[in-house]
Amino acid sequence: MIHQSDRNNLISMSDETPAGIAGPRISLMMHCVAIGPVISLTIYHVFFGKPGVGLALACVCAILLFAICLLLARPESKAHQLIDGLFMFISLPVLLWSLTQENMYGIHLIAPSIFAAFIVLPVRLSSVLMAIYTPVAIAVYWHLNGPEEGIRVLFGLMCVYFFGFGLSHILVSMHRDMAYSAYIDTLTGAYNRNRLFDQLKLHLQSVRRGQSTVTLVLLDLDHFKAVNDEYGHAVGDDVLSWFAQTLMSFTREEDLLFRYGGEEFLLIIPGQNSDDCENTITKIRSRMKDAETPYGLDITFSAGVCEAQAAKMDLDTWIECADQALYQAKRDGRNCVRSWAQSD
Numbered sequence: 001m002i003h004q005s006d007r008n009n010l011i012s013m014s015d016e017t018p019a020g021i022a023g024p025r026i027s028l029m030m031h032c033v034a035i036g037p038v039i040s041l042t043i044y045h046v047f048f049g050k051p052g053v054g055l056a057l058a059c060v061c062a063i064l065l066f067a068i069c070l071l072l073a074r075p076e077s078k079a080h081q082l083i084d085g086l087f088m089f090i091s092l093p094v095l096l097w098s099l100t101q102e103n104m105y106g107i108h109l110i111a112p113s114i115f116a117a118f119i120v121l122p123v124r125l126s127s128v129l130m131a132i133y134t135p136v137a138i139a140v141y142w143h144l145n146g147p148e149e150g151i152r153v154l155f156g157l158m159c160v161y162f163f164g165f166g167l168s169h170i171l172v173s174m175h176r177d178m179a180y181s182a183y184i185d186t187l188t189g190a191y192n193r194n195r196l197f198d199q200l201k202l203h204l205q206s207v208r209r210g211q212s213t214v215t216l217v218l219l220d221l222d223h224f225k226a227v228n229d230e231y232g233h234a235v236g237d238d239v240l241s242w243f244a245q246t247l248m249s250f251t252r253e254e255d256l257l258f259r260y261g262g263e264e265f266l267l268i269i270p271g272q273n274s275d276d277c278e279n280t281i282t283k284i285r286s287r288m289k290d291a292e293t294p295y296g297l298d299i300t301f302s303a304g305v306c307e308a309q310a311a312k313m314d315l316d317t318w319i320e321c322a323d324q325a326l327y328q329a330k331r332d333g334r335n336c337v338r339s340w341a342q343s344d
């Protein structure tokens, strides 16, 4: 089982926007369609007051500027969200203010702007912001036009609010679930190989920059075939699941566990060198020995440890060296840990 905080970090729903998960091109189109009319109306009110060629040009320029800003910022980056936020925080009050003006120019754009906020802002932010903005817009309109008109707008805007709220949550949670099942091995709860190479690359880069020490551990259950043969595949599955979960409960938040193969797991342990790691695995082994195992089976594992060495290693050699150390542990009788430096 991977740590809860890490599951949450895998895809943080509160930071995601429906536009952002659609990919850069669709995202850009959705931003322009969603915010474009709101920008147009804002310029109209602030600079012109009545329609004309100047207004049209200003609107085109504003939307182009907006699109360029977004193109320069990576989707889902903080800069991207800042640009969205900035445009929404300028546009929404202007729309509200327009309700207090003669002819209430902005009334037709209040509903689209609420919807736009749900599409381009992070879900948590848009839910809170629009839960304040929608009643304020209704109250302003009600106050100026009386209860009969007010009730109509109330129904309309509340529908838009709940529709936008529901849609944005559905889209983002569907995306999160998809990303989750793409990264997590369902039997054990450990990460699967899809995420492994990205993480190894990131850690190797930080070692090369001299920023950290990272050690990789390959772990393999001993005589696991015998468990399957003697007790059946279902019991074997329970053992794998127990092993992964127990391992994760004995490691730190920043250690990442991957299911590397059938009964083979890989741990990335940042901040520990080879010796520290050997000690850690030895401690884990003795805690596991005392733990309650499924069906009271005697479960042991062998481990190969390899610290990343900036000058020498690429990804393949790093894993290969850990594999050699694991092979040595198996040759030395199993139920032990060997580090690559020793076995080399």
Ligand SMILES: Nc1nc2c(ncn2[C@@H]2O[C@H](COP(=O)(O)OP(=O)(O)OP(=O)(O)O)[C@@H](O)[C@H]2O)c(=O)[nH]1
Pocket: 187, 220, 221, 222, 223, 224, 225, 226, 228, 232, 233, 234, 235, 236, 237, 240, 261, 262, 263, 330, 334
């Ligand atoms: N139940 C179950 N068994 C699996 C799974 N994946 C692989 N296996 C089994 O794991 C066993 C691995 O056997 P071996 O590679 O011979 O390893 P071992 O018996 O642990 O022997 P040593 O590693 O040398 O100690 C095979 O019997 C596979 O069928 C799985 O998802 N579930």
